[in-house]
Amino acid sequence: VRIVNNFTNETIEYHCKSRDDDLGQRILQPKEEGEFSFKINFGGTTRFYCYFWYQNFNASFDIFDADVDEDLDSGGDRGI
Numbered sequence: 001v002r003i004v005n006n007f008t009n010e011t012i013e014y015h016c017k018s019r020d021d022d023l024g025q026r027i028l029q030p031k032e033e034g035e036f037s038f039k040i041n042f043g044g045t046t047r048f049y050c051y052f053w054y055q056n057f058n059a060s061f062d063i064f065d066a067d068v069d070e071d072l073d074s075g076g077d078r079g080i
Contacts, residue, residue, distance in 0.1 A: 001016070001035060001036055001037070001038075001048065001063055001064065002033055002034070002035040003016075003028065003033065003034045003035065003050070004028075004032075004033045005028035005029065005030055005031060005032050005033070006031070007030050007031075007054075008030050008031065009030055010030060010054060010055065011027050011028060011029055011030065011054075012027070012028045012052060012053070012054050013025060013026070013027050013028075013052070013053040013054075014026055014027075014028070014034075014050050014051065014052045014053070015050065015051045016036065016048060016049070016050040016051075016063070017048070017049065017050075018038070018046060018047055018048045018049075019045075019047065020041070021038065021048075023036060038064075040066050041066075044066050044067070045066055045067070046064065046065075046066045047062060047064065047065045047066065047067075048062070048063050048064045049061060049062045049063060050063050
């Protein structure tokens with residue numbers, strides 16, 4: 001998973017996790033990228049979601065759900 005801050009002057013804070021893994025809160029500087037990888041668990045129930053903060057705006061997204069994304073090839077671009 002790659003997260004890109006395309007802002008030129010603002011940082012973005014984000015926190016990604018699943019039921020099994022908490023990747024912690026991180027900060028992306030302007031034009032900086034962050035990424036992480038994972039494997040789908042044995043039961044095929046892996047789901048990662050992220051919270052994002054930027055100034056007074058916040059949002060959360062499911063960035064991967066094995067139940068929904070089972071047809072995606074590994075390494076594919078989800079376009080989020």
